[in-house]
Amino acid sequence: MFGDLVFGFIPLPAFLYIPVICAHVKINQRTRGFMEHISKLSIIALSDIHGSTSALQSLDNSLSDADLIFLCGDITHFGGAEAAAGLIEPLKIYNTQLYGVSGNCDYPAVNNCLVQENMDLEGKIRPYGRISITGLNGSLPCPGLTPNERSESEYTEVLENFSKLHYNSSTDLVLVTHQPPYGTACDRLCNGRHVGSHAIRRFIEKIQPLICFTGHIHEGIGTDRIGRTVVVNPGPFHGGHYATVILRMADNTTEISDVILHS
Numbered sequence: 001m002f003g004d005l006v007f008g009f010i011p012l013p014a015f016l017y018i019p020v021i022c023a024h025v026k027i028n029q030r031t032r033g034f035m036e037h038i039s040k041l042s043i044i045a046l047s048d049i050h051g052s053t054s055a056l057q058s059l060d061n062s063l064s065d066a067d068l069i070f071l072c073g074d075i076t077h078f079g080g081a082e083a084a085a086g087l088i089e090p091l092k093i094y095n096t097q098l099y100g101v102s103g104n105c106d107y108p109a110v111n112n113c114l115v116q117e118n119m120d121l122e123g124k125i126r127p128y129g130r131i132s133i134t135g136l137n138g139s140l141p142c143p144g145l146t147p148n149e150r151s152e153s154e155y156t157e158v159l160e161n162f163s164k165l166h167y168n169s170s171t172d173l174v175l176v177t178h179q180p181p182y183g184t185a186c187d188r189l190c191n192g193r194h195v196g197s198h199a200i201r202r203f204i205e206k207i208q209p210l211i212c213f214t215g216h217i218h219e220g221i222g223t224d225r226i227g228r229t230v231v232v233n234p235g236p237f238h239g240g241h242y243a244t245v246i247l248r249m250a251d252n253t254t255e256i257s258d259v260i261l262h263s
Contacts, residue, residue, distance in 0.1 A: 039248070039249045039250075040246060040247070040248055040249075040257075041067045041068070041129065041131070041246070041247040041248075041249070042065065042066045042067050042068075042244065042245075042246055042247075043066060043067065043068045043069070043070060043174075043213075043244070043245045043246075043247070044059075044062060044063060044066040044068070044069045044070070044242060044243070044244055045069075045070045045072055045176075045213045045232060045234045045242060045243045045244075045245065046069065046070070046071055046072065046234065046237040046242050047071070047072035047073060047074065047103075047178070047213075047214070047215025047216070047233070047234050047235070047236065047237060047242075048072075048073070048074040048103070048215050048216070048218060048235070048236035048237060048238060049071070049074065049075050049076075049087060049236075049237045049238055050074055050076070050077040050105065050236065050237075050238040051075075051076050051077035051079060051083060051087065051238070052077075052237070052238040053087060053090050054238075055237060055238070055240045055242075056090060056091070056094075058240070059242065059262070060094055062244065063091065063094035063095050064094045064095055066095055066097070066244075067097060067128075068097050068098075068099065068128065068133075069091065069095050069097060069098050069099075070098075070099055070100060070133075070176050070213050071088075071091075071098065071099070071100030071101070071119075072100070072101065072103075072176055072177070072178055072213050072214055072215040072234070073100070073101050073102055073103025073104070073106065073137070073138075073139070073177075073178025073179075073215050073216065074102075074103030074104065074105045074106060074178065074215065074216070075087055075088070075100065075102065075103065075106055075110060076105065076106050076107075076110060077105055078105055078107070078146075078147065079106065079107065079110070080107045080109035080110060080113075081109040081110060081112055081113040081116075083110075084102075084106065084109075084110040084113040084114070085113055085117075088113070088117055088119075098117070098119045099119045099120075099121055099126060099133055099135070099176065100114055100119055100120070100121065100135070100176070101114070101120075101121055101122060101135040101136060101137045101176055101177060101178055102114065102137040102138060102148055102178070103137075103138065103139060103148065103178035103215065103216060104138055104139035104142055104146040104147070104148045104149050104178065104179075104216070105146055105147070105148070106147070106148050107147045107148065108147065108148060110148075111137055120135075121133060121134055121135025121136075121176055122134075122135050122136055122137045122158065123158065123161070123165070124165065125165045125166065125167050125168075127168065127171065129249075130171050130172065130249055130254050131171055131172050131173070131174050131210065131247070131254065132167060132168060132171045132172070132173050132174070133173075133174045133175075133176065134162070134165070134167075134173065134174075134175060134176070135175065135176035135177060136155065136158060136159075136175075136176075136177040136178070136179065136200065137150075137178065138150040138178060138179065139178050139179040139216050140152065140155075140179055140195070140197055150179075152197060152198055152199045153199075155179070155197055155199035155200060156199040156202075159199060159200070159202075159203040162203070162207070172209070172210040172254045173207060173209040173210060174209060174210055174211055174212075174213070175203075175204070175209045175211070175212040175213070175229075176212075176213045176214075177197075177200060177212065177213070177214045177215075178214065178215050178216050179196065179197045179200060179214070179216055180196040180197070180200070180212075180214040180215070180216060180217060180220060180231065180233060181196045181197055181200040181201035181204050181212065181214070181226060181231060182194055182195075182196035182197055182198045182200070182201045183196060183201060183226075184196065184224035184225075184226065184231050185220065185222045185223070185224040185231075185233075186214055186217065186220045186221075186222060186223070186224055186231050186232070186233035187214075187216075187217050187220055187233075188217070188219075188220055189217065189219060189220075190219050195217065196217075200212075201226060204226045204227070204229050204231075205226060205227060208227055208228045208229055209229050210228075210229065210230070210247075210254060210256065211229065211230045211231075211232060211245065211256060212226075212229055212230070212231045212232070213232050213234070213243070213245075214231060214232065214233050215233060215234065215235075215236075216233075217233065218235065218236045218239075220233045220235075221233055221234070221235035221241060221261060221263075222261070223259050223261075230256055230259065232245065232259055234261065234262075235261070235263070239263075240262075240263055241261070241262065241263050242262050243259065243260065243261050243262065244258070244259075244260040244262065245258065245259050245260075246258040246260075
C-alpha cells in the first residue's frame with residue numbers, strides 16, 4: 001500500500017533508539033560525504049515463500065545485484081526436498097550466494113536439501129567478509145500441527161553449542177531464524193500477543209548479533225531492536241513482501257545503513 005519503506009535508526013544512546021519510517025530516504029548522513037571510501041554489502045531476505053515463486057520476476061534485478069540472499073524458512077508449503085529444490089533452482093538463476101533455514105511448514109527433508117546445496121546455517125558459521133552467518137531451523141509448536149516444530153529446550157541446546165563453532169568475534173554475527181525472538185514487533189499477532197522464542201531472545205541478549213532476520217509471523221512485518229541487535233521480519237514472500245538490508249563497512253566498523261521493507 002505504501003510501496004517501499006525505509007526503516008532507519010538515528011544514532012542515539014542505547015536506551016533512546018527511535019525508529020524512523022520514511023519513503024525512499026536513505027540514512028546515515030554522517031557518512032554521506034565520503035561514501036566512496038566505504039564498502040557496501042547488500043542483503044535480500046525472503047521469508048515464508050510457501051512454495052510460490054510468482055513474485056520472483058518483480059525483483060530479478062534486485063536479486064542479481066545483491067551480495068547475499070537469505071531464505072528465512074517456510075520455503076515450501078508442506079513440501080520436502082524435491083519441492084525445496086524446485087524453489088531454490090530459480091533463485092540460483094539470479095544469484096548463487098544463497099543461505100537459508102527451514103520453517104515449520106517444511107518437512108525435515110528440506111534441511112537435507114539445504115545441506116546438499118551447501119546453503120544450510122544451523123550448527124554452522126558461514127564467514128562472509130566482515131560478517132559471520134548462523135541460523136536456526138523450524139519453529140515453536142503451532143496451533144495446528146506442522147512437520148518441523150521444536151521446543152524451547154531444543155533451541156536452548158542448539159544455541160548453547162554456539163560457543164563450540166569457533167565464531168570469530170572480530171566479525172559481526174548475522175542470525176537467520178524462522179522463529180522470531182520473543183517480545184518484539186516481529187513476533188506479535190494481530191491480537192497483540194507475542195509468540196516468539198525466549199531461548200532465541202536470550203541468545204540475542206547475550207551475543208548481540210548485528211542483525212537477526214526472521215519470519216513465521218506473517219502479520220509481524222517490521223523491524224525492532226533487542227539491545228544492539230536489529231530484528232527484521234520481511235513478511236511473507238508469497239504475498240510479495242521481502243526486505244533489503246544495506247550494511248556499510250568503514251575502518252573497523254560495520255553498520256546497518258538501510259532496512260527497506262518491500263511490498
